[in-house]
Each structure stands twice: as C-alpha cells, then as structure tokens.
Amino acid sequence: MLTNPGSKNALLYVPLATICGFVISIALLARNDQINTTDISALVVGFSVALGLISLILARANAKLHKSLSEQEVAKHTLTKLSSAITNSGASIIITDSRGIIEYVNDKFVAMTGWTADEIRGNTISVLNPIESTETEDSLRLEPSCLGENWKGEVLCRGKGDQRFWAAVTISAVSNDCQQVTNYVLSGIDISDLKEVNRKMEQLALFDSLTGLANRRLFIDRLNQSIKSAKRHGNKIALLFLDLDQFKRINDTLGHDSGDMLLLTVADRLKSCVRSQDTVARLGGDEFTILLNDVDDAQDATTVAKHILKTLKEPIKLGQHEVIVSTSIGITLAPDDSSNSDTLMKNADLALYKAKEKGRDGYYFFTEELNIRAIKLLTLEQELRHALQFDEFTLLFQPQVHIKSGEINSVEALIRWHHPTRGRVSPDDFIAVAEETGLIVPIGEWVLKKACIEIKMLQQLTQFPLKVAVNLSARQFKDPKLETVIKEVLECSGLEPQFLELEVTESMLMDDIQSVIAQLNRIKATGVTITIDDFGSGYSSLSYLKRLPVDILKVDREFVRDIPDDLNDMEITSAVIAVAHKLNLKVIAEGVENIDQRDFLVINKCDYAQGYYFSKPLTFEDLYDYFCKIERISA
Numbered sequence: 001m002l003t004n005p006g007s008k009n010a011l012l013y014v015p016l017a018t019i020c021g022f023v024i025s026i027a028l029l030a031r032n033d034q035i036n037t038t039d040i041s042a043l044v045v046g047f048s049v050a051l052g053l054i055s056l057i058l059a060r061a062n063a064k065l066h067k068s069l070s071e072q073e074v075a076k077h078t079l080t081k082l083s084s085a086i087t088n089s090g091a092s093i094i095i096t097d098s099r100g101i102i103e104y105v106n107d108k109f110v111a112m113t114g115w116t117a118d119e120i121r122g123n124t125i126s127v128l129n130p131i132e133s134t135e136t137e138d139s140l141r142l143e144p145s146c147l148g149e150n151w152k153g154e155v156l157c158r159g160k161g162d163q164r165f166w167a168a169v170t171i172s173a174v175s176n177d178c179q180q181v182t183n184y185v186l187s188g189i190d191i192s193d194l195k196e197v198n199r200k201m202e203q204l205a206l207f208d209s210l211t212g213l214a215n216r217r218l219f220i221d222r223l224n225q226s227i228k229s230a231k232r233h234g235n236k237i238a239l240l241f242l243d244l245d246q247f248k249r250i251n252d253t254l255g256h257d258s259g260d261m262l263l264l265t266v267a268d269r270l271k272s273c274v275r276s277q278d279t280v281a282r283l284g285g286d287e288f289t290i291l292l293n294d295v296d297d298a299q300d301a302t303t304v305a306k307h308i309l310k311t312l313k314e315p316i317k318l319g320q321h322e323v324i325v326s327t328s329i330g331i332t333l334a335p336d337d338s339s340n341s342d343t344l345m346k347n348a349d350l351a352l353y354k355a356k357e358k359g360r361d362g363y364y365f366f367t368e369e370l371n372i373r374a375i376k377l378l379t380l381e382q383e384l385r386h387a388l389q390f391d392e393f394t395l396l397f398q399p400q401v402h403i404k405s406g407e408i409n410s411v412e413a414l415i416r417w418h419h420p421t422r423g424r425v426s427p428d429d430f431i432a433v434a435e436e437t438g439l440i441v442p443i444g445e446w447v448l449k450k451a452c453i454e455i456k457m458l459q460q461l462t463q464f465p466l467k468v469a470v471n472l473s474a475r476q477f478k479d480p481k482l483e484t485v486i487k488e489v490l491e492c493s494g495l496e497p498q499f500l501e502l503e504v505t506e507s508m509l510m511d512d513i514q515s516v517i518a519q520l521n522r523i524k525a526t527g528v529t530i531t532i533d534d535f536g537s538g539y540s541s542l543s544y545l546k547r548l549p550v551d552i553l554k555v556d557r558e559f560v561r562d563i564p565d566d567l568n569d570m571e572i573t574s575a576v577i578a579v580a581h582k583l584n585l586k587v588i589a590e591g592v593e594n595i596d597q598r599d600f601l602v603i604n605k606c607d608y609a610q611g612y613y614f615s616k617p618l619t620f621e622d623l624y625d626y627f628c629k630i631e632r633i634s635a
C-alpha cells in the first residue's frame, strides 16, 4: 500500500502525460487531411513522448516510494533500539502523563523500588515521595517548566515497603505541536551509597567522633550565625567553656576506655541541661563548649551553669568503679563582652582559667580585668623570651649547712631576673608564667647548666667539695628529655653527679605513681641526688613516700616559720624528721631565721638547715669570698 503522499502526487502526472502525448499526435495529424506514414510517425512520436513521460514519472514515483519505505524501516528499527535501551537502562525510567500519572516504568525501576510495573502504573508520581515529606526541594514534583530545560535534582524516594533511597533525578517534559505537555519522562539513579559516604565525611568534618557532639568547626560556625542573629534581633547569647576537673586523673588511673565512657556520659548530661536550639560541642580532650541562644541576661547563663554543675556531680558508673566529676565553667556574653567569635572563645577560656584558679567546681564570668591580666601575662611571656636570649638571668646561691657542725654542705641555686626597666624581678613573679607557657623548660635548662658550671668553677678555685641543689619545675620533671639534659650538662660542666641535687616538689609527685617512680629512677640513674622540696605541703602518704627513690626531705618553710610558738608545727616537723630517718632519708629544714628554730632542729636531729639565720642567697662572688674567708680562718 502506498502511503507516501509524494508517490500519490506522482500518479496524478500519468494521465497528464497521456493527454499530452495525444495532443501532440492530433496536432501533427491536423496539419494533413489524410492519414499517411508521416501521420503514423507523428502518432508514434506523440505516444512515445507520452509513454516516456509516464515511465519517467513512474520511475520517480517508484524511487520515492522505495525511499519512504526504508525511512520507515529505519524509524521502526530506531524505535526498537530506543525501547530496548529504556527497558534495559541502568537508570530507572518512569513515563507519566501530563498529570503525573505513571504510565510506564522500566525494569531498573522495579529492581530499585520493589514495586512491579502493574502495581505502580496508574499511581501519581507523588507515591514515590516519603510520606512525611512536604513540598520541599527534596521531593518529586512535575512542573511544565521542565519543558525545554530538564529539571535535575537529588531527591529522597520511597520504595515499596517504605524503604528509603536517595536518587539523582532528571525530569523532562514531552510536548505536542501546540507546546502542551503530554508526558513527563523521569530518569533516576540510586545515589544512597554516595549520600552515605558524604554524610559520613560531613560527620567527620563537623562532629566529634566519640560523643557525636558538634566539633570546634561546627561550633564556631553556629556561634557566628548566632552572633549575626543576635545582632538582627537585638538579643543576647552566652558562651560557656567547660573543663572537667579530675578527667586526667581518671583517664590515667582507670584507663582510656573508662575515660571515653566518662566523656560520653558527660556529653549526654550536658545535652540534657540545655534546650534544643542550644549547641553543645566537644573541642577535644575534656573541653566542652555550650552556646546558649537567646538569653535575657547573665542570670539565665548562671542558672544553666548551676544546673550543669549539679548534674555532672551525680556519680558516674565506669565498669566496677563509680566516680564523681566536677567541672569548672567560664562564661562570656555577646554582645556585652564582644561580638567576635574568636574574642568570645578567648574570653570564655580566660573566665574558665579564673574559675579553676578560684578552686574549681564553679563558674566565673569574663571581666575586662581578666583581659588586662591576660595581656600582662602575654607581655611577660615575651619579656621572658627576651631575657633568655639576652642573658638577663643570674643565679644566687643560698648555703645549706650541716646543722651540728655549721659547715656548708651545699648551696641552693636560685634564679634572679634583672629586668632592663623593672629592675630585679622575683622568681615568685615569673616562675608560674614560665611554667604555664612552657618557657620554664629552656629557663630551667639554663639554670641547671649555669649552676653546674659555676659550682665546678668554685670547686676548682676553693678545692671545696661543694654540692649544688637545683629546683626542677613540674614541666621539666615530666620532660622525657630530662635524663639526657642532665647527662649533657654534667658532661659539659665537668661536675661529678654526686655534687648535683635536684629538688622536686611534693605536688609534682602526686600524679600516677608508676610513671613518677620510673622518672625518678631514670634521674637517679644519672648519679645525682633527689630531694623532695616543700615536704608536708602536699598529702603524700607514708606508704607512697616509701616507694619513691629519693634521698632527702626538705621540710616546708611553713612549718619552720612559727617554731617555737606553734606546737602543731613543732610536732609536724619532729614527726617528719623521725619518719624520714626511719626511711633512711636525710632531712633539711628551710626558712630557718632564728636561733630558736635552729636549736629545735638540732634537738630533733635534723641533718641540714637553710635560711636567713645562716645566710641569705649569695652571688657567685660573695660565695667565693665566703669560702676564701673560711680558708683564711682555718689556716
């Protein structure tokens, strides 16, 4: 059957060509009255022309017909290929009518959603949206605006049995000649795995992996948002900075698993103390921050802080152990204190520091004085660095005498700082800052080196076997390189180890006993002597003391000061001397200022004493003169 309109037109030309042939023949005949051979030839010519034209037209029509037939075949073939591509596509394909009613789904859709083609056909596309989803960007919607330009997006879809999956979807609208949408074609691929990877990466980047709380990055981000919102609405926010008071001890003694359990419990309790619009974050270790949005005044923050202090103090079960933790909280308000997130974090940290300084287990609000103090400390830190670099430190040596004979046994090296503008600065005013900033390590190393060099020099000048006692700071004591430093200093100064005593305070030894003993043993292995300074100011038990590899106990100045007026101090001092002797330790009393104190110590068999009664701390030159004098007297 001819269906091509082009071939129909070609057939119309056949009678036209025939007529044309006859007209030519009759015209030729009309020129003669009789029919002759010429006439026959004219007729033949006319018919030949007509036939020629007919065959030409038919040939063209036939060619056209053939051409249109192969186009159809190609189209048919293409349709078959397309249909197979859609059916077997790796993407889910849905075809709906203009109202979004599903007409067709491919095999991949069936595999992806669990619905069969029969089950889903006739439903609207919204059946694929999760039940709870509203008209959000994440739901499937069909709009004629898809015409021309495809809609592309990531949507959460619902499969049969309510299972959820994320799909990357492209929607295109199909229109008729009048530009009316007749169908929608949706293609989607399952990106649930990709979404999960992204979610995990986001979780890692923004949340603390242990507690699931916001991490520093997310916290600062939320803080910045809250600052902006507070500015817009004219309200306040509060930032709380928390630090658990006994975390390190619990972590060290009960182990890291218990430490983790403790942090998880603390995180839960903190969340229970705030509203859903507030943010609790863990910055690391035992440091937490809380952002309270929309507070009326400091009183609101105080109420939350008190609630936290109370809630955290409830006992926490860690395996077979039960622990009670307290916390210290620093608080700052925005915009009252600042509207800059960095400054607010710094303020809250300063306030936290103050809360700890005030005895922990409490809260403290940021004040401008804290800031001034912080600036002073920063300046002092810079000046200390300068002092170290430009040799502004010197050493004094305070004699320690054998109490019975009155002979100098050793000297304690005491640092002094000659500040270029402030003059002499007492160690009481800078040792704590040096300790806090870590500068005590290089400063302490300088003291150790200088003391060893000068005492070795004095030994060589006087031939007197003088010992030197050097104070170690807590940081120095914990420094894993300490043993190496001691060895190097002894080697470079030439001082023999038996002439060096290291003083560590009782409070420095109150940490994990095993690591303290190990460190003391390492120090002792270098051949030096160890003294426990300020003994009695801490709370070390006798059984604890028995296990420590130390040589000398130094009775704290506090107990000596009120002898002979304070009976308790006298009892304590004599008891310490007795216990030390029982443990084969020598005893030195410090801060001896008068003869009564000296006599008391002699009676109670104290070994050595140090204090203004015997001598104030001396310069190297004065100490040298002192020995020269003794030599002259004995000569």
Ligand SMILES: Nc1nc2c(ncn2[C@@H]2O[C@H](COP(=O)(O)O[C@H]3[C@@H](O)[C@H](n4cnc5c(=O)[nH]c(N)nc54)O[C@@H]3COP(=O)(O)O)[C@@H](O)[C@H]2O)c(=O)[nH]1
Pocket (backbone or CB within 6 Å): 398, 412, 413, 414, 415, 426, 427, 428, 431, 444, 447, 471, 472, 473, 533, 534, 590, 591, 592, 593, 610, 611, 612, 613, 617
């Ligand atoms: N880590 C380091 N700490 C050091 C170093 N040098 C000193 N210090 C510590 O600083 C604190 C203050 O020291 P200083 O002002 O030098 O005071 C010492 C003595 O001058 C003082 N003293 C000595 N005799 C008396 C006395 O009869 N009465 C009295 N009121 N004070 C006296 O005692 C200080 C020595 O104390 P101690 O170290 O406990 O023996 C002080 O804590 C130093 O330890 C250093 O290089 N590194």
